[in-house]
Amino acid sequence: MKQVEELPMANTKLRSPALDPRTIEMHVGTTYPSPHDGICKNRKKARLGDALGLNNFGVNYVCLPSGTASSQRHWHTKQDEFIYIIEGELVLVTDIGEQVLGAGMVAGFPAGQPDGHHLINRTDCDAIYLEVGDRTAGDGGEYSDIDMRAVRHNDGINFVHKDGTPYDTKDEK
Amino acid sequence: MKQVEELPMANTKLRSPALDPRTIEMHVGTTYPSPHDGICKNRKKARLGDALGLNNFGVNYVCLPSGTASSQRHWHTKQDEFIYIIEGELVLVTDIGEQVLGAGMVAGFPAGQPDGHHLINRTDCDAIYLEVGDRTAGDGGEYSDIDMRAVRHNDGINFVHKDGTPYDTKDEK
Numbered sequence: 001m002k003q004v005e006e007l008p009m010a011n012t013k014l015r016s017p018a019l020d021p022r023t024i025e026m027h028v029g030t031t032y033p034s035p036h037d038g039i040c041k042n043r044k045k046a047r048l049g050d051a052l053g054l055n056n057f058g059v060n061y062v063c064l065p066s067g068t069a070s071s072q073r074h075w076h077t078k079q080d081e082f083i084y085i086i087e088g089e090l091v092l093v094t095d096i097g098e099q100v101l102g103a104g105m106v107a108g109f110p111a112g113q114p115d116g117h118h119l120i121n122r123t124d125c126d127a128i129y130l131e132v133g134d135r136t137a138g139d140g141g142e143y144s145d146i147d148m149r150a151v152r153h154n155d156g157i158n159f160v161h162k163d164g165t166p167y168d169t170k171d172e173k
Numbered sequence: 174m175k176q177v178e179e180l181p182m183a184n185t186k187l188r189s190p191a192l193d194p195r196t197i198e199m200h201v202g203t204t205y206p207s208p209h210d211g212i213c214k215n216r217k218k219a220r221l222g223d224a225l226g227l228n229n230f231g232v233n234y235v236c237l238p239s240g241t242a243s244s245q246r247h248w249h250t251k252q253d254e255f256i257y258i259i260e261g262e263l264v265l266v267t268d269i270g271e272q273v274l275g276a277g278m279v280a281g282f283p284a285g286q287p288d289g290h291h292l293i294n295r296t297d298c299d300a301i302y303l304e305v306g307d308r309t310a311g312d313g314g315e316y317s318d319i320d321m322r323a324v325r326h327n328d329g330i331n332f333v334h335k336d337g338t339p340y341d342t343k344d345e346k
Contacts, residue, residue, distance in 0.1 A: 018274055052255065079229065
């Protein structure tokens with residue numbers, strides 16, 4: 001299996017508006033309700049766009065450990081998504097099937113195209129990628145393989161069943 | 174001087190929504206009027222976002238040969254910008270001075286902050302980076318070091334002097 005090279009120490013000397021992504025705190029896990037959270041519970045994201053003061057779009061530096069997925073397979077109604085593979089190897093799943101993406105490869109997911117996607121790390125090494133998404137208002141998320149839908153509110157995202165009933169996280173967690 | 178590794182052959186087997194950036198046609202040069210075009214005339218850009226069908230933001234895969242700059246030093250009034258260095262080494266120039274950015278480093282330029290930026294390749298090797306910018310309406314560009322301003326119209330960009338008079342490209346080219 002292909003080994004990912006050991007990264008050198010993070011560069012802590014860069015000053016705004018530049019930075020080394022490895023100096024930004026990573027958030028671990030997902031807000032998905034049970035039982036859909038398992039594949040993302042080890043996912044790590046650093047919010048680079050926020051750290052750089054960007055408002056119009058988000059940029060995350062994402063680390064997927066072995067066996068972890070980027071998300072449940074989904075598509076967005078209003079927002080575009082872009083990913084760039086920095087390191088390691090990820091399997092991209094969409095309606096056409098599976099493709100292996102190595103470092104330097106990209107993918108794009110235009111808003112409103114009902115072809116769900118996610119990335120799965122099936123290697124023994126961490127995989128690292130950048131994800132970019134805009135912040136167009138009124139966006140929703142549709143999940144291709146599970147009974148879930150994301151509904152956006154001013155204060156965040158609610159996950160509901162496809163018929164609109166909420167996930168009762170008290171019962172299910 | 175640090176040498177950039179030879180890239181393997183481009184991966185032409187990936188299918189939409191994935192691709193290898195090296196399979197996308199690169200556009201060479203700039204639409205800057207003379208005498209401001211010289212530093213960018215060898216700049217090469219592949220429009221990844223367009224190739225992937227994205228509309229809400231643009232993503233370019235940019236190659237700066239030795240001695241080339243990303244742009245004249247500028248800032249945007251409405252649109253955010255983000256860059257990720259893929260390969261090589263670039264000097265980022267902003268109001269705080271110069272910083273050397275190697276592979277894996279990022280920078281972000283929030284809309285409306287009057288601190289112009291550009292990237293200069295002072296090495297003997299090509300440098301490659303990703304640039305992302307949203308498409309918020311009504312954007313303009315202000316140039317920090319030269320008598321120029323970018324005014325956006327429905328059909329593109331006009332470059333004018335700071336007092337609003339147009340560049341007469343017939344006379345100057």
